[in-house]
Amino acid sequence: MPDWLIVRTFWDLTVTGLALGSIYALVALGYTLVYGVLRLINFAHSEIFMVGTFSALIASTQLLNIPMLEDGNYPYRTGGTLVLFLVFILFAAMFISGVGAVALERIAYRPLRGNGDAFGAIVLAFLTSFVIGLIFVNETKANLIIACVGTAPISYSYLRFFKKGKKAPRLAFLISAIGASTAIAEAVGIWGPNRREQYQTPRILEKKVLFNALGTDVRVDYVIVIVGALLMMTALTLFVNKTKLGRGVRAVAQDAETARILGVNVDLIIVVTFALGGVMAGGAAMLFTMVYDQSRFNIGFILGVKSFTAAVLGGIGNLKGALLGGFMLGLVENYGSALFGGQWKDVIAFVVLLVVLMVRPTGILGESLGRARV
Amino acid sequence: MTLLEVRDLHVFYGRIEAIKGVSFTLNEGEIVTLIGANGAGKTTTLRTISGVRTVAEGSIFFEGEDITKMAPHDRVKRGICQAPEGRGIFPGMTVRENLDMGTYVRGDKGPQKAKDLEHVMHLFPRLRERIGQMGGTLSGGEQQMLAIGRALMSKPRLLLLDEPSMGLAPMLIAQIFTIIKEINADGISVLLVEQNATQALKTAHRGYVLETGYVVKTGAGSDLLVDPAVRAAYLGG
Numbered sequence: 001m002p003d004w005l006i007v008r009t010f011w012d013l014t015v016t017g018l019a020l021g022s023i024y025a026l027v028a029l030g031y032t033l034v035y036g037v038l039r040l041i042n043f044a045h046s047e048i049f050m051v052g053t054f055s056a057l058i059a060s061t062q063l064l065n066i067p068m069l070e071d072g073n074y075p076y077r078t079g080g081t082l083v084l085f086l087v088f089i090l091f092a093a094m095f096i097s098g099v100g101a102v103a104l105e106r107i108a109y110r111p112l113r114g115n116g117d118a119f120g121a122i123v124l125a126f127l128t129s130f131v132i133g134l135i136f137v138n139e140t141k142a143n144l145i146i147a148c149v150g151t152a153p154i155s156y157s158y159l160r161f162f163k164k165g166k167k168a169p170r171l172a173f174l175i176s177a178i179g180a181s182t183a184i185a186e187a188v189g190i191w192g193p194n195r196r197e198q199y200q201t202p203r204i205l206e207k208k209v210l211f212n213a214l215g216t217d218v219r220v221d222y223v224i225v226i227v228g229a230l231l232m233m234t235a236l237t238l239f240v241n242k243t244k245l246g247r248g249v250r251a252v253a254q255d256a257e258t259a260r261i262l263g264v265n266v267d268l269i270i271v272v273t274f275a276l277g278g279v280m281a282g283g284a285a286m287l288f289t290m291v292y293d294q295s296r297f298n299i300g301f302i303l304g305v306k307s308f309t310a311a312v313l314g315g316i317g318n319l320k321g322a323l324l325g326g327f328m329l330g331l332v333e334n335y336g337s338a339l340f341g342g343q344w345k346d347v348i349a350f351v352v353l354l355v356v357l358m359v360r361p362t363g364i365l366g367e368s369l370g371r372a373r374v
Numbered sequence: 375m376t377l378l379e380v381r382d383l384h385v386f387y388g389r390i391e392a393i394k395g396v397s398f399t400l401n402e403g404e405i406v407t408l409i410g411a412n413g414a415g416k417t418t419t420l421r422t423i424s425g426v427r428t429v430a431e432g433s434i435f436f437e438g439e440d441i442t443k444m445a446p447h448d449r450v451k452r453g454i455c456q457a458p459e460g461r462g463i464f465p466g467m468t469v470r471e472n473l474d475m476g477t478y479v480r481g482d483k484g485p486q487k488a489k490d491l492e493h494v495m496h497l498f499p500r501l502r503e504r505i506g507q508m509g510g511t512l513s514g515g516e517q518q519m520l521a522i523g524r525a526l527m528s529k530p531r532l533l534l535l536d537e538p539s540m541g542l543a544p545m546l547i548a549q550i551f552t553i554i555k556e557i558n559a560d561g562i563s564v565l566l567v568e569q570n571a572t573q574a575l576k577t578a579h580r581g582y583v584l585e586t587g588y589v590v591k592t593g594a595g596s597d598l599l600v601d602p603a604v605r606a607a608y609l610g611g
């Protein structure tokens with residue numbers, strides 16, 4: 001290979017790596033925020049991302065009526081229409097993912113925190129018996145009937161077990177997280193119109209080369225992803241540092257009990273935290289569909305693991321760490337797959353995760369979790 | 375007028391009963407101290423008054439209103455704020471941000487907040503020098519001043535102090551107790567928890583002696599100070 005080609009490939013890989021890393025970083029923020037406030041790994045966060053990609057799909061095809069193809073061509077839009085559409089799809093994905101994340105907290109986690117929350121316990125009971133039904137019966141209607149019948153006794157026992165002031169063991173949170181994750185992905189896989197197949201999202205942005213730098217053609221969609229992600233992270237940082245609710249989030253992350261003593265409504269802060277993480281994941285999802293034009297019911301899994309890796313790499317509980325970890329992982333993955341071959345791409349992320357956990361479990365920026373500046 | 379009344383309070387940790395029927399009152403304008411050995415239940419009592427421990431039995435009244443089941447933030451709104459045991463400084467926030475956390479519930483900005491901030495820094499000039507420093511890098515004494523200052527920022531009617539003298543040098547301890555009197559002179563009632571019984575009883579109008587979850591003795595601070603049983607158990611003879 002001539003030298004110029006290696007250099008050129010290097011910069012190509014850098015640009016695509018940064019774009020992918022931006023998406024990891026945005027999703028990683030959700031893991032890091034929830035971990036900071038609840039010391040909980042929210043494994044269902046990946047599904048909030050997946051829901052975001054589908055929200056972007058539905059917003060473009062149903063709400064904006066964009067077809068997949070127009071006279072055999074991609075339905076490109078330009079100028080003001082393009083900007084308006086992209087922003088609309090972005091807000092739709094952010095909104096639905098934000099709402100989804102809040103609902104997830106309400107249903108899968110709050111009943112376990114010992115607030116004596118009847119609503120959450122009942123929904124959780126319904127889901128439990130529904131999932132149990134899925135194991136034995138393959139018929140949707142029958143499953144729903146089983147779920148309804150099972151709801152009453154199970155929610156009764158949930159309420160007894162998770163009575164006010166009694167917090168469930170850590171393992172219960174983990175099981176609930178994995179259960180919710182599976183339930184959300186399966187629901188889309190079972191009831192989505194294409195079921196378990198891949199979905200195409202309409203391509204309204206023509207992926208032209210925007211400029212050439214260091215011998216590399218930089219495509220417009222990559223620029224939008226990187227700039228968009230940086231803007232969203234700036235907004236999040238401002239929110240967390242400058243607003244009252246943001247200060248509440250930081251206070252709860254650093255010392256929840258003292259925060260409560262000073263009058264911080266911790267339940268509200270937890271809702272805000274999930275909402276923030278969900279909004280970031282929704283933004284990531286929209287940017288993802290813009291670059292890759294696709295989604296699938298299980299798209300969250302691998303992307304979730306990688307974003308979680310990014311969060312751990314940067315130092316979980318640390319917002320700047322999520323950004324750093326995301327970019328680093330995107331780059332390492334890209335350079336690595338160029339060196340070892342594309343089939344190793346996913347393995348690289350897992351290797352990075354294992355190495356970080358062995359060598360420096362607190363991540364690059366996480367000096368110590370308690371003191372991490374969120 | 376009675377500001378705070380605790381009536382037959384019982385609090386559990388799991389199956390262990392830490393508070394076994396504690397009752398006491400605090401009148402408007404008073405400094406009342408709860409003294410007792412390690413593990414007597416002083417911290418638990420204060421945290422229950424702040425609302426971060428659940429009451430199993432009994433009730434708490436503030437200005438005649440039953441607050442037993444009230445959410446902690448509503449209690450802060452009513453005027454109850456605490457400088458907790460171990461100070462509870464947010465390590466990753468600056469001194470200024472820590473002080474701002476005191477106004478979290480009040481939420482008002484502008485001139486009033488600036489005035490309160492000025493007042494706190496007048497009481498604790500050290501905080502002015504350290505205003506941009508991270509809470510986690512302060513010395514123990516500075517952290518204690520910050521914890522009290524932060525609670526004052528909420529404009530409390532009742533200030534709860536949990537062992538403000540813990541781990542401080544004698545000079546600083548004297549200073550802290552002087553400031554507690556100053557705060558009280560400004561019209562803020564104080565519920566003071568201490569293991570340093572001598573200083574606490576000298577400072578307080580009245581005191582209660584706690585022993586393994588029970589109130590075993592009560593009286594004026596000056597009377598408890600000369601009580602033979604109290605002297606033997608808590609004042610080193």
Ligand SMILES: Nc1ncnc2c1ncn2[C@@H]1O[C@H](COP(=O)(O)OP(=O)(O)O)[C@@H](O)[C@H]1O
Pocket residue numbers: 387390392410411412413414415416417418419
């Ligand atoms: N988090 C806790 N879990 C279990 N037991 C506790 C906890 N905190 C305090 N206790 C117990 O409750 C009793 C009262 O403790 P505490 O209120 O901290 O006493 P004090 O402040 O007077 O030293 C002690 O027996 C202590 O062991």
Ligand SMILES: [Mg+2]
Pocket residue numbers: 416417418459537
């Ligand atoms: Mg104590």
